[in-house]
Amino acid sequence: MSRVSALYDLQQIDSRIDANFSRSSYLDQLLADTSQLDTAHQAVSEAETALVAARSRLKELESTAQNQQQHANDLEKKLYGGQIKGNKEMAAAQQEIETFRQRKKETDDRTVEAMLLLEDAEANLKSAKEKLAQTEKEVAEGQAGHRQELAQLQTELAALQSQRTKDLRMVMPPDVPVYEKLRQQKQGVAVAEVMYGKMCGKCRVELPMAKQREVKGGTTLVTCPNCGRILYHKF
Numbered sequence: 001m002s003r004v005s006a007l008y009d010l011q012q013i014d015s016r017i018d019a020n021f022s023r024s025s026y027l028d029q030l031l032a033d034t035s036q037l038d039t040a041h042q043a044v045s046e047a048e049t050a051l052v053a054a055r056s057r058l059k060e061l062e063s064t065a066q067n068q069q070q071h072a073n074d075l076e077k078k079l080y081g082g083q084i085k086g087n088k089e090m091a092a093a094q095q096e097i098e099t100f101r102q103r104k105k106e107t108d109d110r111t112v113e114a115m116l117l118l119e120d121a122e123a124n125l126k127s128a129k130e131k132l133a134q135t136e137k138e139v140a141e142g143q144a145g146h147r148q149e150l151a152q153l154q155t156e157l158a159a160l161q162s163q164r165t166k167d168l169r170m171v172m173p174p175d176v177p178v179y180e181k182l183r184q185q186k187q188g189v190a191v192a193e194v195m196y197g198k199m200c201g202k203c204r205v206e207l208p209m210a211k212q213r214e215v216k217g218g219t220t221l222v223t224c225p226n227c228g229r230i231l232y233h234k235f
């Protein structure tokens, strides 16, 4: 194993560890995200509020209709029971009975509308509750999958870290800090493979002939003139 290939192997394992961390962190985020359930709960809560309002509106109209009917009946009783005397007073009472009968009719029309709205509100609540149950099921299934994958990633990580310890032993001690510093500076990738024998595999810049030759040796650390990464030539 050459000096640079040892670094390349370490880079490969570190990239896999980085990917493992990144995926785990993404899954943790998904597990913490309650927005889907929050939305479904919110819809149920709004449908419940609307249903309570529709019921109360209907009750109010029914009570109004009853009062209007009662008022007309009472007046009629007085009128025909002879408690109201005088033509003018009797005519006025008759008029009032008509007015209340008319109002009661209007209330009845509004009651029919309110009953239809109540039916809608009941149907909306039912559908919101079904949607919530469906969402709960989907979220639970999704989370079970995420937890399973997280457990698998943990197992893989342990194996990767143990492999990293072995790979690190193959690297020349003075190269370790150079490698680590480059990893920090270059988004985790310190070593770039040379492609087609002449190109930096990371930034895709063509290397000067002298560098191409030097890289093939694998005994010195040659860096890309463009991105600064350590170049590795695979045979």
Ligand SMILES: [Zn+2]
Binding pocket: 192, 200, 201, 202, 203, 204, 205, 224, 225, 226, 227, 228, 229
């Ligand atoms: Zn480069």
